[in-house]
Amino acid sequence: MFSVTARDPVQALRASRIREVANAGMGRNDVLAFWFGEPDEVTPAVIRDAAKSALDAGDVFYTHNLGIPALRETIAAYTSRLHRPVGAERIAVTSAGVSALMLVSQLLVNPGDRVVVVTPLWPNLVEIPRILGAEVVSVPLQLRTHADAPRWELDLDQLLDALVPGTRALLLNSPNNPTGWVISREQQRAVLAHCRKHGIWLLADDVYERLVYDAATEDAQDLSQASGSSGMAGMSDKVSAGALAVGQSACAPSFLDLAEPEERVVSANSFSKSFLMTGWRLGWLQVPVSLMHDLGKLIEYNTSCAPGFVQQAGCVALAHSEAIVAHTLQRYRAARDYLCAQLSAPEFRNAGVIAPRPQGTMYVFFRVEGEQDSLALCKRLVADAGLGLAPGSAFGPEGEGAIRWCFASSTERLAQGVARLAAFLRQR
Numbered sequence: 001m002f003s004v005t006a007r008d009p010v011q012a013l014r015a016s017r018i019r020e021v022a023n024a025g026m027g028r029n030d031v032l033a034f035w036f037g038e039p040d041e042v043t044p045a046v047i048r049d050a051a052k053s054a055l056d057a058g059d060v061f062y063t064h065n066l067g068i069p070a071l072r073e074t075i076a077a078y079t080s081r082l083h084r085p086v087g088a089e090r091i092a093v094t095s096a097g098v099s100a101l102m103l104v105s106q107l108l109v110n111p112g113d114r115v116v117v118v119t120p121l122w123p124n125l126v127e128i129p130r131i132l133g134a135e136v137v138s139v140p141l142q143l144r145t146h147a148d149a150p151r152w153e154l155d156l157d158q159l160l161d162a163l164v165p166g167t168r169a170l171l172l173n174s175p176n177n178p179t180g181w182v183i184s185r186e187q188q189r190a191v192l193a194h195c196r197k198h199g200i201w202l203l204a205d206d207v208y209e210r211l212v213y214d215a216a217t218e219d220a221q222d223l224s225q226a227s228g229s230s231g232m233a234g235m236s237d238k239v240s241a242g243a244l245a246v247g248q249s250a251c252a253p254s255f256l257d258l259a260e261p262e263e264r265v266v267s268a269n270s271f272s273k274s275f276l277m278t279g280w281r282l283g284w285l286q287v288p289v290s291l292m293h294d295l296g297k298l299i300e301y302n303t304s305c306a307p308g309f310v311q312q313a314g315c316v317a318l319a320h321s322e323a324i325v326a327h328t329l330q331r332y333r334a335a336r337d338y339l340c341a342q343l344s345a346p347e348f349r350n351a352g353v354i355a356p357r358p359q360g361t362m363y364v365f366f367r368v369e370g371e372q373d374s375l376a377l378c379k380r381l382v383a384d385a386g387l388g389l390a391p392g393s394a395f396g397p398e399g400e401g402a403i404r405w406c407f408a409s410s411t412e413r414l415a416q417g418v419a420r421l422a423a424f425l426r427q428r
Contacts, residue, residue, distance in 0.1 A: 120399035
């Protein structure tokens with residue numbers, strides 16, 4: 001009898017521990033859930049209305065593998081405002097950011113290739129190369145304390161040492177999920193120079209590039225003329241002039257600011273986080289032109305194309321990008337500051353909580369001293385406190401002992417969660 005099982009690399013994939021915790025809370029309406037990485041607000045009405053109009057107009061048929069021209073051109077214009085100028089011929093639309101990451105990995109990674117990742121890290125980005133039979137080497141961020149302020153940091157020398165000749169690719173997510181760490185421009189220059197020297201592909205996961213609070217690109221362009229504030233039904237009244245000014249300059253340091261058009265640098269991005277569109281499953285890739293023909297073939301054999309009505313909504317999202325980002329940043333910055341202040345208060349510090357202040361993303365990744373099994377801890381939080389957080393072990397062994405809290409929520413809801421965590425820790 002022949003075995004009826006998946007192939008070995010698939011069997012070896014780790015199951016989602018976030019889902020395992022969430023499943024423990026299913027069926028309970030008293031659980032405050034902060035475990036998934038998504039906003040608590042619905043997609044802005046102007047974007048939803050664009051999708052409805054496209055559906056009503058009959059936009060329900062196959063589109064070009066690489067995306068409709070209007071969206072590719074809109075993405076190129078949007079990216080050019082943030083980084084170096086880029087043409088639509090280097091943009092490919094994908095069915096979600098995770099699909100973009102899978103596609104580019106299929107495009108570049110061979111079985112047995114050495115792929116380096118900076119961890120803790122969103123598990124999909126670690127497991128995708130393993131699905132393809134690659135060897136994944138982790139370089140962990142370090143939790144260090146400076147003037148009594150904890151901070152996640154990259155040991156640059158350790159990363160460069162891991163990028164040995166023969167390495168196929170570096171996969172780097174900054175701002176980083178789950179830690180909120182943001183790579184500096186100086187570090188980017190060193191990494192890019194090293195990858196150039198050894199012919200290493202650099203895949204940048206830029207999904208959170210607009211969700212940055214304490215740092216912006218050194219050479220951020222003035223976006224004051226960018227479109228965005230008109231027609232924002234249901235949101236325009238919430239976006240202040242001050243918030244818009246923040247949104248116009250907010251962008252994390254990017255390899256796209258440094259790389260030449262035809263070198264081994266690829267950027268994956270998504271509409272999910274910055275534009276409140278997690279359920280729409282729409283993303284894009286920016287790649288050298290020389291890859292586009294083969295990338296189109298892979299899109300055909302994976303998803304064929306992104307839905308046309310969703311792409312039309314993407315065009316509208318980018319037309320209003322700066323108002324949406326400004327509104328989102330205003331909320332998230334307030335939420336981050338509130339949550340970090342609470343978790344750094346004496347009651348939590350005395351209970352062993354170490355909560356670094358994230359530079360970007362929508363997460364606080366904090367430790368509780370004495371806790372070595374984050375999965376068990378998070379299950380206890382669900383059962384005993386009605387609080388849903390994500391275990392650090394979901395992001396690899398380097399994340400063990402930590403917990404991720406998604407703060408894309410109202411301050412009032414966060415306050416309820418803080419109260420539940422405090423009560424739980426008092427009873428430990």
